[in-house]
Amino acid sequence: xxxxxxxxxxxxxxSAWASKEYTQEELAKISRMLGLxxxxxxxxxxxxxxxxxxxxxxxxxxxxxxxxxxxxxxxQKMVQAAVERLGERKNVSVECTAVEALPVTAGxxxxxxxxxxxxxxxxxxxxxxxxxxxxxxxxxxxxxxFINSTQINDRHRKTDPSVVDxxxxxxxxxxxxxxxxxxxxxxxxxxxRGYLLVAVR
Numbered sequence: 001x002x003x004x005x006x007x008x009x010x011x012x013x014x015s016a017w018a019s020k021e022y023t024q025e026e027l028a029k030i031s032r033m034l035g036l037x038x039x040x041x042x043x044x045x046x047x048x049x050x051x052x053x054x055x056x057x058x059x060x061x062x063x064x065x066x067x068x069x070x071x072x073x074x075x076q077k078m079v080q081a082a083v084e085r086l087g088e089r090k091n092v093s094v095e096c097t098a099v100e101a102l103p104v105t106a107g108x109x110x111x112x113x114x115x116x117x118x119x120x121x122x123x124x125x126x127x128x129x130x131x132x133x134x135x136x137x138x139x140x141x142x143x144x145x146f147i148n149s150t151q152i153n154d155r156h157r158k159t160d161p162s163v164v165d166x167x168x169x170x171x172x173x174x175x176x177x178x179x180x181x182x183x184x185x186x187x188x189x190x191x192x193r194g195y196l197l198v199a200v201r
Contacts, residue, residue, distance in 0.1 A: 002074055002098060002122060004162040009051075009075035019052050019081070026146055029194060030058060033113075036187050036198050037140050040067075043110040046134055047071040048099035048127075049117025053082030059113075060089050067091060070109075072099050098122075100130045109134050112141040119152060119166040128181040135201045141183065145195040152195065168195065 012018050022030070041063040050056050050071035059069055069092045073079050079096040086092050095102065100123075112131050121127040131141055145152055149168035156163045169177065171188060174197065178185050183199035190196075 005120060006074040006076070008160045008162045009073070010077040013052060013075070013077040013081050018078070019054075022054060022058070027058070029144070029146060029196075030055065033142055033144050033196060033198075034062075036196070037111060037113075037142050039111060042066045044068045044108060045070070046099070046104070046109045046112045046131070048112070048114055048131075049073055049120060050082055050094065051075075051078050051116070053085040053094065055113065055115050056082060056092060056094070057085055060086065060092050063091060065089075065091055069093070070095070070102075070104075072097055072102065074098055100127055102134075104134050106133050107136045107139075110136055110139050112139070113144065114142065115144045116146075118143045118145075119156065119168050120163065124169070125177060125181065128177060128183075132182045132201055137201065139201050140186075141199050141201070143195065143197040148190050148192065148195050 044067060045059060047056055047059070047069060050073050053071065056069055056071045063069070071082060071092065071094045073082065073096060076096050079094055082094045086094065112135060135141065147155070153167040156166045171190065174188065175185060178199050183201055185197060185199045187196060187198040
């Protein structure tokens with residue numbers, strides 16, 4: 001299924017949802033998320049499903065050359081667009097791979113940000129176990145969407161066969177899943193402002 005998803009996201013590289021600049025409302029949601037995640041400029045960050053690098057660029061600009069960001073995506077065209085967007089930034093790396101295939105060191109990252117990617121993990125439990133292992137003790141993992149779970153699931157059902165089953169779990173399922181993989185959920189909001197989960201390892 002990963003190959004079909006990669007092909008679909010390749011086809012979406014120039015779409016508005018993937019490439020347009022963030023609105024002021026979206027930037028405000030990102031800023032609030034970073035505050036709740038206790039983000040600091042010198043953090044090491046893992047960003048699965050980076051797409052065209054929109055959030056990666058925001059994070060890199062905020063960090064002003066400090067810290068480190070490793071961004072990944074399964075779509076080669078998305079990665080190419082992200083590399084072009086990010087230019088020669090020294091504190092950012094972009095890899096074309098499923099995040100679970102990364103050769104990372106245990107406890108390497110302070111923060112994992114899953115922005116508009118969480119429903120697309122083929123094996124959510126396995127992905128969370130991997131991401132938990134990537135985090136330092138008391139590191140945080142964020143799930144951020146600009147729309148809520150009902151809207152996410154409805155959109156995916158109507159989009160493409162490769163993502164038709166990529167749905168956000170219920171709140172009960174998310175709490176169980178995160179607890180089982182060693183996380184404590186600090187924030188879980190699913191309302192008209194969108195979807196935001198912040199969990200600490």
